[in-house]
Amino acid sequence: MDFSFTEEQELFRKSVREFCEKKIAPKANEIDEKGEIPQEVLEDMASFGLLGITIPQEYGGSGADFVTAAIATEEIARADISMATAVYYLVEAGWGFLINRYGSKKAKEELLPDVTKGKTFLGIASTEAAGGSDVAAVSTTMAKEGEKLVINGSKTFISGVREATKYGGGYVTVVKTSPELAHKGLSLCYLPVKDVPGITTNVFKQMGREGISTGAIIIKNVEIPSHYLIGDWNKGFYYAMEGFNCARPLVAAACIGAAEKALESGIEYLKERRVFGSPLAKFEGMQFQVAEDYAKLESARLLVYKAAWMLDQMYTKNRFSHKEINKAVASAKLIAPTVAFDVIKDVLIWHGAYGYTKEAGLEKGLRGVASYIMGAEGAQNIMKLIISRELLGKDFAPY
Amino acid sequence: MFIVPFVVRLFGCGEVIVDIIVCIKQIYDLGQITVDTATKHPITEGAARKISDFDKNALEEAVRIKEKHGGNVFALIGGTKEAAKEALAMGTDEAFIYSADTDSLGTATILAGIIHKIKYDLILCGEASIDEFSFQIGPRLAEALGIPVLTYARKMELKDTEIIVERNLENRYEVAKARLPALVTVTKEINEPRIPTLLQILGASKKRITEISLEKPEAGVENLSITAIEMKRKEVILNDIEELAKIIMSEKS
Numbered sequence: 001m002d003f004s005f006t007e008e009q010e011l012f013r014k015s016v017r018e019f020c021e022k023k024i025a026p027k028a029n030e031i032d033e034k035g036e037i038p039q040e041v042l043e044d045m046a047s048f049g050l051l052g053i054t055i056p057q058e059y060g061g062s063g064a065d066f067v068t069a070a071i072a073t074e075e076i077a078r079a080d081i082s083m084a085t086a087v088y089y090l091v092e093a094g095w096g097f098l099i100n101r102y103g104s105k106k107a108k109e110e111l112l113p114d115v116t117k118g119k120t121f122l123g124i125a126s127t128e129a130a131g132g133s134d135v136a137a138v139s140t141t142m143a144k145e146g147e148k149l150v151i152n153g154s155k156t157f158i159s160g161v162r163e164a165t166k167y168g169g170g171y172v173t174v175v176k177t178s179p180e181l182a183h184k185g186l187s188l189c190y191l192p193v194k195d196v197p198g199i200t201t202n203v204f205k206q207m208g209r210e211g212i213s214t215g216a217i218i219i220k221n222v223e224i225p226s227h228y229l230i231g232d233w234n235k236g237f238y239y240a241m242e243g244f245n246c247a248r249p250l251v252a253a254a255c256i257g258a259a260e261k262a263l264e265s266g267i268e269y270l271k272e273r274r275v276f277g278s279p280l281a282k283f284e285g286m287q288f289q290v291a292e293d294y295a296k297l298e299s300a301r302l303l304v305y306k307a308a309w310m311l312d313q314m315y316t317k318n319r320f321s322h323k324e325i326n327k328a329v330a331s332a333k334l335i336a337p338t339v340a341f342d343v344i345k346d347v348l349i350w351h352g353a354y355g356y357t358k359e360a361g362l363e364k365g366l367r368g369v370a371s372y373i374m375g376a377e378g379a380q381n382i383m384k385l386i387i388s389r390e391l392l393g394k395d396f397a398p399y
Numbered sequence: 400m401f402i403v404p405f406v407v408r409l410f411g412c413g414e415v416i417v418d419i420i421v422c423i424k425q426i427y428d429l430g431q432i433t434v435d436t437a438t439k440h441p442i443t444e445g446a447a448r449k450i451s452d453f454d455k456n457a458l459e460e461a462v463r464i465k466e467k468h469g470g471n472v473f474a475l476i477g478g479t480k481e482a483a484k485e486a487l488a489m490g491t492d493e494a495f496i497y498s499a500d501t502d503s504l505g506t507a508t509i510l511a512g513i514i515h516k517i518k519y520d521l522i523l524c525g526e527a528s529i530d531e532f533s534f535q536i537g538p539r540l541a542e543a544l545g546i547p548v549l550t551y552a553r554k555m556e557l558k559d560t561e562i563i564v565e566r567n568l569e570n571r572y573e574v575a576k577a578r579l580p581a582l583v584t585v586t587k588e589i590n591e592p593r594i595p596t597l598l599q600i601l602g603a604s605k606k607r608i609t610e611i612s613l614e615k616p617e618a619g620v621e622n623l624s625i626t627a628i629e630m631k632r633k634e635v636i637l638n639d640i641e642e643l644a645k646i647i648m649s650e651k652s
Binding site for chain 2: 012019057218
């Protein structure tokens with residue numbers, strides 16, 4: 001057994017950290033306050049090869065594996081603990097990988113180079129008002145009409161709606177293609193949203209990670225070319241589950257990255273801040289919290305990297321069954337956001353009233369991480385359902 | 400051992416191709432070194448190591464010259480494979496690593512010994528390493544090799560077989576030139592070193608790293624101990640502003 005990263009991965013972490021400290025961290029407060037990632041940050045990330053990092057070199061990506069992609073996610077979230085920049089990065093890393101795997105050659109050549117250049121945004125549109133994490137309940141439809149595919153319906157709580165309508169780009173979209181077949185009647189397609197007749201969008205005000213928008217897409221008789229179908233007709237549910245398995249370890253990596261940074265700054269504060277004649281760090285009550293937070297965070301981190309490593313093993317060496325991958329990924333996504341939230345909350349409390357101010361720069365981390373407890377990329381209870389389904393067997397599935 | 404083609408290759412338009420050696424020191428990240436409160440000795444355990452800042456500027460400049468004029472960049476690194484990989488990822492063609500636990504004279508002697516066997520046109524060094532700040536390696540090495548040295552370069556340009564340098568002398572700068580082969584030490588103003596991307600890092604794993612084992616040369620200065628400077632605060636508590644004013648006035652006089 002060997003827990004070490006490769007020499008290249010270690011050097012990459014060092015490089016990404018330096019990049020993020022120079023290009024992202026100085027803008028972190030601005031990103032949260034203005035509710036937007038400055039375009040030059042995205043351009044810098046693209047030139048540094050971070051956007052669409054898992055996409056192969058032929059489409060301008062770096063062909064990174066998931067451990068490497070998770071390293072970058074962790075480092076980006078350390079620099080911008082609001083999670084906004086990490087979210088922008090990770091949805092493209094996760095779903096760009098899926099388009100490359102199942103999309104048509106024509107679609108890949110047309111779409112992916114602009115994603116890796118930072119010219120367009122790529123996201124995931126799965127959730128609908130009537131069904132959140134219940135992907136099988138999707139009611140947005142797609143039908144074949146001659147050479148075209150026609151989509152009707154709506155998607156909500158979708159990350160990057162403003163970015164995709166501003167810069168261009170679109171979504172890996174889950175649609176119903178055979179309503180009578182439940183989850184076996186779903187397909188996946190690419191849905192562009194900028195200047196597309198029949199598309200209207202709106203953006204929600206949220207409690208956190210405001211640098212990347214969240215909103216709704218209303219789709220009325222929208223025509224897309226047939227090469228925008230991703231993979232086979234009616235196989236979309238399986239592709240979507242695979243895509244979520246790719247994105248979720250990165251989501252979990254972002255949570256632990258934000259919490260690690262908060263914990264480090266908390267430890268520094270405990271050593272500096274003096275009360276009753278001693279630094280706070282001298283008090284056993286504080287030390288026990290530091291130890292518990294570190295241990296919890298390290299456990300979550302191990303789950304994250306194990307899930308990412310298992311994905312890489314599956315894709316490159318055909319190791320591990322889908323059941324094993326599902327358990328590992330869902331465990332990482334179940335544990336990491338909750339642990340990260342608890343750690344950042346503790347660090348805020350150590351800071352006392354200062355922690356409650358925006359100047360302390362910590363509360364945005366708590367608000368950002370909360371999005372992944374509330375449900376983004378699959379609610380916590382769905383993670384529990386996935387794990388228990390794999391442990392108990394399908395016969396005991398409640399639905 | 401070192402088969403490197405010489406040299407200044409001149410083309411009709413005066414374009415030059417040069418082979419550049421960059422001397423690099425790997426140091427502990429000073430921000431991660433702590434001090435033992437009892438002995439005042441530095442604790443380096445667990446501290447990350449990195450390429451000394453100005454050496455990175457020298458490396459960046461070498462790669463920029465290569466990108467503009469062609470040629471090869473070789474890195475001579477007092478340090479580990481980790482530093483060599485970073486130098487290769489930044490654009491170095493080949494790296495040589497050696498271990499040098501000695502003083503400036505010893506290091507310059509080691510470097511001269513290695514460089515004597517290599518054909519080169521230009522040697523670049525950082526103006527100093529940021530852990531010891533002796534500013535001596537470049538000039539001592541040039542002396543040992545018998546080549547001209549231009550220190551504190553904030554800008555440089557290759558023209559035919561000459562290197563023209565703007566030397567940063569704090570309150571002024573001077574422009575100086577030297578015929579190649581020459582040695583130049585650079586300041587941090589000269590450029591902003593690139594941060595290697597994932598593809599550059601992965602590409603570097605195919606490049607060659609050679610370990611050189613050497614006999615430790617005699618040092619001019621023997622290091623007996625390293626101890627942190629103790630900063631004792633006076634902790635003067637003043638009751639009013641008048642008192643402070645009196646102290647300032649008395650110190651002024």
